[in-house]
Amino acid sequence: MSLNNxxxxxxxxxxxxxxxxxxxxxxVFLIGQGVKSPWYVGNTARGLLERFGxxxxxxxxxxxxxxxxxxxxxxxSGMRSVVVHPRMDFMMYALDPIINQAANWYYMNGGKLSVPxxxxxxxNRGGEQAAQHSQALHTILGHIPGLKVVMPSTPYDAKGLMIxxxxxxxxxxxIDDRWLHSTEGVVPEEIYEVPIGKGAIRREGxxxxxxxxxxxMRHALEAAAELAQENIExxxxxxxxxxxxxxxxxxxxxxxxxxxxxxxxxxxxxxLAAEISAFVFEEAFDSxxxxxxxxxxxxxxxxASSALEKLYYPxxxxxxxxxxxxxNK
Amino acid sequence: xxxxxxxxxxxxxxxxxxxxxxxESLVDPILNGxxxxxxxxxxxxxxxxxxxxxxxxxxxxxFGNHRSHGHFLAKGGRIDVLVAEIYGKETGCSRGRGxxxxxxxxxxxxxxxxxxxxxxxxxxxxxxxxxxxxxxxxVSVSFFGDGATNEGVLFECMNLASLKKLPIIFVCExxxxxxxxxxxxxxxxxxxxxxxxxxxxxxxxxxxxxxLKVFETAKEAVAACRDGSxxxxxxxxxxxxxxxxxxxxxxxxxxxxIRPQEEIDxxxxxxxxxxxxxxxxxxxxxxxxxxxxxxxxxxxEVREAHVFADNSSYPEESELNAxxxx
Ligand SMILES: Cc1ncc(C[n+]2csc(CCOP(=O)(O)OP(=O)(O)O)c2C)c(N)n1
Ligand SMILES: [Mg+2]
Numbered sequence: 284m285s286l287n288n289x290x291x292x293x294x295x296x297x298x299x300x301x302x303x304x305x306x307x308x309x310x311v312f313l314i315g316q317g318v319k320s321p322w323y324v325g326n327t328a329r330g331l332l333e334r335f336g337x338x339x340x341x342x343x344x345x346x347x348x349x350x351x352x353x354x355x356x357x358x359x360s361g362m363r364s365v366v367v368h369p370r371m372d373f374m375m376y377a378l379d380p381i382i383n384q385a386a387n388w389y390y391m392n393g394g395k396l397s398v399p400x401x402x403x404x405x406x407n408r409g410g411e412q413a414a415q416h417s418q419a420l421h422t423i424l425g426h427i428p429g430l431k432v433v434m435p436s437t438p439y440d441a442k443g444l445m446i447x448x449x450x451x452x453x454x455x456x457x458i459d460d461r462w463l464h465s466t467e468g469v470v471p472e473e474i475y476e477v478p479i480g481k482g483a484i485r486r487e488g489x490x491x492x493x494x495x496x497x498x499x500m501r502h503a504l505e506a507a508a509e510l511a512q513e514n515i516e517x518x519x520x521x522x523x524x525x526x527x528x529x530x531x532x533x534x535x536x537x538x539x540x541x542x543x544x545x546x547x548x549x550x551x552x553x554x555l556a557a558e559i560s561a562f563v564f565e566e567a568f569d570s571x572x573x574x575x576x577x578x579x580x581x582x583x584x585x586x587a588s589s590a591l592e593k594l595y596y597p598x599x600x601x602x603x604x605x606x607x608x609x610x611n612k
Numbered sequence: 613x614x615x616x617x618x619x620x621x622x623x624x625x626x627x628x629x630x631x632x633x634x635x636e637s638l639v640d641p642i643l644n645g646x647x648x649x650x651x652x653x654x655x656x657x658x659x660x661x662x663x664x665x666x667x668x669x670x671x672x673x674x675f676g677n678h679r680s681h682g683h684f685l686a687k688g689g690r691i692d693v694l695v696a697e698i699y700g701k702e703t704g705c706s707r708g709r710g711x712x713x714x715x716x717x718x719x720x721x722x723x724x725x726x727x728x729x730x731x732x733x734x735x736x737x738x739x740x741x742x743x744x745x746x747x748x749x750x751v752s753v754s755f756f757g758d759g760a761t762n763e764g765v766l767f768e769c770m771n772l773a774s775l776k777k778l779p780i781i782f783v784c785e786x787x788x789x790x791x792x793x794x795x796x797x798x799x800x801x802x803x804x805x806x807x808x809x810x811x812x813x814x815x816x817x818x819x820x821x822x823x824l825k826v827f828e829t830a831k832e833a834v835a836a837c838r839d840g841s842x843x844x845x846x847x848x849x850x851x852x853x854x855x856x857x858x859x860x861x862x863x864x865x866x867x868x869x870i871r872p873q874e875e876i877d878x879x880x881x882x883x884x885x886x887x888x889x890x891x892x893x894x895x896x897x898x899x900x901x902x903x904x905x906x907x908x909x910x911x912x913e914v915r916e917a918h919v920f921a922d923n924s925s926y927p928e929e930s931e932l933n934a935x936x937x938x
Pocket of ligand 1: 316345347372373376678679727728729756757758759760761787789790791856
């Protein structure tokens with residue numbers, strides 16, 4: 284069907300999710316810095332203010348804590364809130380309503396009141412923006428019980444996961460990466476969901492399982508293609524959700540390949556790659572033929588100077604090198 | 613007029629002009645991509661930094677935000693290490709690790725700048741607290757924008773500082789915009805100075821484009837702080853003549869400055885440097901030839917700063933891991 288082969292930019296795929304969800308459910312609203320202009324959120328909010336008006340598309344003062352808390356309170360009171368933080372770094376002011384309040388509310392009140400909210404944070408790295416404007420803080424949120432965390436890497440998932448996140452009755456953290464915003468892919472026009480907690484195999488292979496998520500998926504796929512030239516067949520798994528983890532998908536693959544590599548655009552210590560490696564170690568120890576490898580950011584703040592930036596961010600080469608090393612052992 | 617020495621007035625003029633010439637020298641390098649980090653120019657706002665810092669001693673503390681080139685220079689920072697930082701060079705004031713938004717010069721009391729809006733206000737309160745604990749009479753200044761008055765932490769800071777009588781001056785540079793948001797879309801009440809009232813903090817609104825008025829207000833604030841009757845709140849009304857980030861645009865790379873042209877033109881007439889220069893000429897503090905001489909010197913200093921930055925090397929790859937811990 285030609286409609287379903289339509290191509291769309293990642294950012295516009297998310298935009299379509301907002302249009303459709305706000306169109307079909309009056310309790311859905313969007314609040315956060317920049318939603319009325321292309322200033323922060325690019326074209327992800329295009330046309331929303333014009334269509335739904337300033338009561339449901341709310342640009343805000345620089346008040347992350349209050350705005351996020353208000354979005355949480357509104358979600359407790361019958362709304363489905365989407366609150367955007369155009370950089371994850373700015374979200375740190377909002378950790379109290381996210382972590383102490385929203386994540387715990389349902390549990391600590393014995394299941395009496397749930398919080399159907401999407402905390403949407405954008406990772407915005409590079410460009411010599413330095414330490415306070417480059418942080419990928421997804422694992423901090425993945426650590427917190429009571430939060431689901433999704434990180435779409437394709438336009439298809441950007442739309443489908445946003446729809447699932449909005450429909451979910453629990454707090455969902457939706458994290459995208461500015462570097463993905465201009466990527467194009469097939470996005471069906473209708474409303475559809477990508478299930479939260481389900482990964483996807485993007486390339487099959489028998490030698491190594493490579494797990495990645497969000498932007499670094501691009502490097503993972505490039506690395507797999509490069510390694511295929513050397514007859515190393517890499518199975519690439521796109522996690523799509525980092526909490527809850529699709530353990531079955533990863534374990535099944537590792538049982539086949541016997542080798543695990545994880546690529547993450549966050550830091551190494553206590554990070555996503557550490558968590559994946561740990562459960563594979565716990566649950567598939569007997570199938571492992573080699574120690575796992577992790578390709579991550581080094582444990583350092585982001586430097587400004589591009590001379591250092593180019594060393595800081597992991598690349599396709601880093602993944603290729605790491606996997607070559609583990610296979611040739 | 614009489615109460616100021618000629619030297620003092622010339623120094624104020626020089627301070628502002630150094631900032632302006634330095635800022636404007638960055639426009640082309642930003643546009644042609646030689647400067648890659650986000651740069652928030654403060655052209656038009658020089659009188660605030662110059663007037664406030666002229667009231668401080670070298671040992672007094674200041675903390676800045678994302679738009680702090682002027683704060684850094686007014687507190688005594690060197691242009692060459694500033695420019696080198698903006699170019700990401702090892703010789704920069706933050707060794708190329710910080711870029712334009714992270715400027716520091718502890719020897720001159722410039723304790724750092726950071727772009728998390730309102731993020732350094734509490735740090736400035738902390739410097740005042742240290743001074744208070746040690747009974748040093750050192751004053752601490754927090755520079756922040758109108759946008760930062762929407763963050764709750766400012767109110768916690770005013771309360772704490774007032775409660776403990778800390779020697780801190782809150783300096784709000786009200787330039788009427790926080791990125792794409794006019795101040796009137798952020799606050800029901802735009803008289804920002806009034807926010808200090810409930811905390812019993814003396815507060816003054818001042819013409820932030822008049823360097824002498826800023827200086828007089830700052831002098832009063834500093835005296836109060838040294839006297840143990842701090843804190844103090846100053847709202848300086850000013851305007852940026854450049855974009856929020858980058859030279860002309862509210863959004864880097866596009867031409868979408870949302871500010872009305874008439875408004876910009878009106879503020880161009882209130883240029884703090886041109887007006888102060890005229891005032892100094894009219895009052896025979898400076899002659900035309902002295903003005904030209906000062907301009908020539910500063911142009912040269914700025915040109916040399918770019919050469920210095922150009923000739924400096926980038927941080928060594930082997931030093932990627934440096935400075936995480938002491
Ligand atoms: C916590 C946080 N939220 C949002 C931003 C994005 N941001 C950068 S500058 C700015 C506006 C600041 O306005 P103002 O304080 O008035 O300073 P000005 O730029 O006008 O000098 C915003 C919202 C940020 N840096 N930090
Ligand atoms: Mg402002």
